[in-house]
Amino acid sequence: MPHTTLIVPGFLGSGPTHWQSWIxxxxxxxxxxxxxxxxxxxxxxxxxxxxxxxxxxxxxxxxVAHSFGCLAAAVATADRPERVAGLMLVxxxxxxxxxxxxxxxxxxxxxxxxxxxxxxxxxxxxxSLVVASTNDPWVRLxxxxxxxxxxxxxxxxxxxAGHINVESGHGPWPAGLQLLQRLQxxxxxxxxxxIEDGAxxxxxxxxxxxxxxxxxxxxAGL
Numbered sequence: 517m518p519h520t521t522l523i524v525p526g527f528l529g530s531g532p533t534h535w536q537s538w539i540x541x542x543x544x545x546x547x548x549x550x551x552x553x554x555x556x557x558x559x560x561x562x563x564x565x566x567x568x569x570x571x572x573x574x575x576x577x578x579x580v581a582h583s584f585g586c587l588a589a590a591v592a593t594a595d596r597p598e599r600v601a602g603l604m605l606v607x608x609x610x611x612x613x614x615x616x617x618x619x620x621x622x623x624x625x626x627x628x629x630x631x632x633x634x635x636x637x638x639x640x641x642x643x644s645l646v647v648a649s650t651n652d653p654w655v656r657l658x659x660x661x662x663x664x665x666x667x668x669x670x671x672x673x674x675x676x677a678g679h680i681n682v683e684s685g686h687g688p689w690p691a692g693l694q695l696l697q698r699l700q701x702x703x704x705x706x707x708x709x710x711i712e713d714g715a716x717x718x719x720x721x722x723x724x725x726x727x728x729x730x731x732x733x734x735x736a737g738l
Contacts (some may be wrong), residue, residue: 519601520573521546524566526583526609528552534682535689536582542693549585557618559631560732561723562588563725567595580696583654583679584609586646590636590667594724597641602703604696607680608648608663610655611635616732639668643703646670647678647695649684670699686711 521543523536530536540546551565566588570577578601581589586608593600599649613620613630620629646658646669657673664671672695686692 517663518545518575519578520575521578521580522569522573523548524565524579524581524585524589525549525554526581526585526607527554527557530582531682533575534582535680535686535692536580538669538688539580539693539696557584557614558732559587559591559614559616559634560725560729561613563591563728566592567725570596570599573599578696578700579603580606581608582606582681584614587614587631587635589711590663591634591714591724591728593640593642594636594638600640600642602642603640603669604647604699605642605644605667605669606692607652607736608646608655608660610659612659613654616728622645634724635663636724637666639666641668643699645672645695645699646674647674647692649674651676652679655678674704685708 523530523540523546525534525536525548525728547569549566549569552562552566562585566579570592577599579589579593581603586605589603589605594602612630614631615629616634644667645662646660648655648657648671650657650673652660661671662690674680676688680686707709
């Protein structure tokens with residue numbers, strides 16, 4: 517069965533010189549998630565768009581996400597583990613820097629505002645790799661390691677690589693493509709949604725995405 521590679525950029529998107537655009541051009545059948553306002557990091561909307569793209573794909577989906585897109589990919593995958601072949605999550609943004617309605621205002625910082633409480637903390641039931649660096653301005657390595665552990669992901673520390681974006685020298689990124697191909701090769705014989713941790717995720721109106729949508733509407737007054 518043919519696989520789709522779904523590219524999920526982060527906050528402000530990934531331009532033509534970004535490694536995600538380069539990988540998209542290298543892989544037949546790769547496509548970029550649509551219907552996202554890259555300048556408004558509202559996780560419920562992003563995760564819904566990723567889930568819709570997963571549902572529309574003709575076969576199993578490999579998700580390649582960056583930064584805030586990693587959080588959207590994690591929430592969407594928690595709803596659709598049976599449709600996702602695997603995840604490569606590069607430089608996942610720290611959810612503590614966001615609220616359900618966007619970037620967190622440090623001037624009015626409140627514990628209850630953090631997006632972290634709405635991110636799945638269980639194994640995502642699919643093969644996954646978190647790629648992180650030691651000097652990422654958007655997330656500490658310890659935070660990336662924590663979320664990798666929650667999701668049952670392998671952690672790949674690539675050293676001082678910044679936010680693993682164009683600014684840190686990651687345009688064409690053959691090493692990143694190799695990491696994806698290595699993960700795919702190691703997982704090719706696994707049935708979809710086969711990795712469990714003994715606590716199946718909630719589905720339907722109790723799912724991570726449904727609860728996040730409800731909270732976002734509450735905050736926004738919608």
